[in-house]
Amino acid sequence: MSPRFARLSFVALVVVAVSAIAVARRSxxxxxxxxxxxxxxxxxxxxxxxxxxxxxxxWLNTEPLTAADLEGNVVLYDFWTFGCSNCQHTLP
Structure with missing residues (x-):
């Protein structure tokens, strides 16, 4: 390692260290x-x-139910039509 490169490296290290200390003191x-x-x-x-x-x-898979039979339960109505290709894929 040449003396000039060593000096420049040392100066760069000192500048970085002083900058880090200054930032730490400001915040x-x-x-x-x-x-x-x-x-x-x-x-x-x-x-x-x-x-x-x-x-x-x-009805599928059950006897006919009334609204009173379903009261207190979460009920999902699935409406679909034959004109909808995505609906046709969900047919039972």
């Missing part, structure tokens, strides 16, 4: 900004309506 814990406080929220009341009664023409 203190007092500069940290606290996130804003969020106001507490109350839950909204749940308002539900009963589903309108349906008169299906056919």
């Amino acid at each position: 203190s814990s007092e500069d940290i900004v606290e996130p804003p406080r969020v106001a507490s929220a109350e839950a909204l009341p749940i308002e539900t309506e009963s589903a309108p009664p349906l008169q299906p023409t056919g």
Whole structure:
């Protein structure tokens, strides 16, 4: 290693070290900004309506049910048409 390269390396190392110390001294814990406080929220009341009664023409895998039979359960209605190719792929 040549003496000139060693001197330049040492100077570069000193510059980096001094810069790191300067940055560390400028940023203190007092500069940290606290996130804003969020106001507490109350839950909204749940308002539900009963589903309108349906008169299906056919049932699969069960006896015919009424809306009263399904009350209190989660019910998913799957409406489809033969004109929809994606609907045809979900046919039972």
